[in-house]
Amino acid sequence: MLPTGNRIQVSILVAARNEEENIERCLQSLHELNFPKENIEIIIGDDDSDDRTYELVSQFIIDKPAFKLIKITSQVAGLKGKANVLAQLAHEAKGEYFFYCDADIVVQPIWISQMLGHFKPETGVVIGITRMKHIHMLADLLSMEWLFALTATRFFSLLKIPITGMGNNMAVTREAYFAIGGYEKIGFSIVEDYTLFMSIVKEGYGFTMAYKPEVISISEPMNTFPELLRQRKRWMHGVMQSYWLTRLSLFVSSLIVPILLVISIWFPINVLSSIIQYYVLVTGISLTAVFMLKQYDLWKAALLFWFYMVSIGLIMLVNYYLPSKTIWKGREY
CATH class of the missing domain: 3.90.550.10 (Spore Coat Polysaccharide Biosynthesis Protein SpsA; Chain A)
Incomplete structure (x- = not known):
């Protein structure tokens, strides 16, 4: 054009x-x-x-x-x-x-x-597509978070399912x-x-x-972690307004370990094996994004991303539901 x-x-x-x-x-x-x-x-x-x-x-x-x-x-x-x-x-x-x-x-x-x-x-x-500047491991994990989410967004866009802008x-x-x-x-x-x-x-x-x-x-x-929390408080408003599949994905990824533990009470599943399979799935998607988008410096972050994802997801949920104002760029919303 x-x-x-x-x-x-x-x-x-x-x-x-x-x-x-x-x-x-x-x-x-x-x-x-x-x-x-x-x-x-x-x-x-x-x-x-x-x-x-x-x-x-x-x-x-x-x-x-x-x-x-x-x-x-x-x-x-x-x-x-x-x-x-x-x-x-x-x-x-x-x-x-x-x-x-x-x-x-x-x-x-x-x-x-x-x-x-x-x-x-x-x-x-x-x-x-957006990623973070390569300056420390937290930045790389944040980059991996972006690439993972955008890879999922890409998949659903091929099915004509709108996720986010x-x-x-x-x-x-x-x-x-x-x-x-x-x-x-x-x-x-x-x-x-x-x-x-x-x-x-x-x-x-x-x-x-x-x-x-x-x-x-x-x-x-x-x-810093407080900066990250302020940003995620704002992001969570978007997630909670988004397509139901996005909301469901957040809850499942954030609560996967307790969900599996609860399920194991009634069904004969191997919790450790299920967690390992989930790690392999997430890491496989992460590495696919790294190589498809040629962001090779993020391979270490891709291997660690599952641990970050299940942790930050739970923190985001708790932070979102806490009764506090959303503060962004020095303003309260």
Whole structure:
């Protein structure tokens, strides 16, 4: 799908709040995209940051006409946070396609062209792949978590079963976005990417997944356990709103050991053998993702991932049901 003329074909929309540590890496990767500059625009919405995000973006884009920075200080249609920013950026965008990436993401130079290649006439949304920067074992386990979940998402997408979208690596058509009324019609959600994806699918548009190494974006990982808990509190809202199969998978994977122990009371099953079989299944899927997506540095994490998965799943469930506020980017939801 090659660009023609001097019109804007792709609008990249980036919501940023308090991202002074990450934003320049993101902007540099967007600047290095291998796509005609006259056919692309990059719009950054600063979500009323109280650090140096706005200043750093302003300095970076001063001599780069493809970039545009907007200070977001008001709310539209009762929206908050990232959804509010993206709703306003959509009305500034001129492109036929809206591409989304987070402010802590680094994209590959061929990201745009590779994602565009997955759009067909009926397609409304294309989902990409994201992993974490390779800096420590926790980051690798988080990467493996992403790749495992996205591999499952890929499988179900082939069966035309919608699982989820990803706000840090996703593209939608302008037509599909405004056909559903945009974020103003969707309403506020702390998991705005999932609600956008599902709204487009429910409107009758097709969806697909760009399951290939060429579209993999690199995210900054959570570096502490409290950070991870805050992030997962938010994610769990998305899981609990998602397709029933996703919810069931979370509960089964998180509670597999006690489930097997309970079952063994009434049925003659070998609990240890069942756990080993489950480990082999999960590890097999993990290694398949590692090799299919050519992320060979994650092979050790793939072997350890089962232990992480059953632990973090249970922690996520407990954390979700605890009576506490969801805090994200310094705001309570």
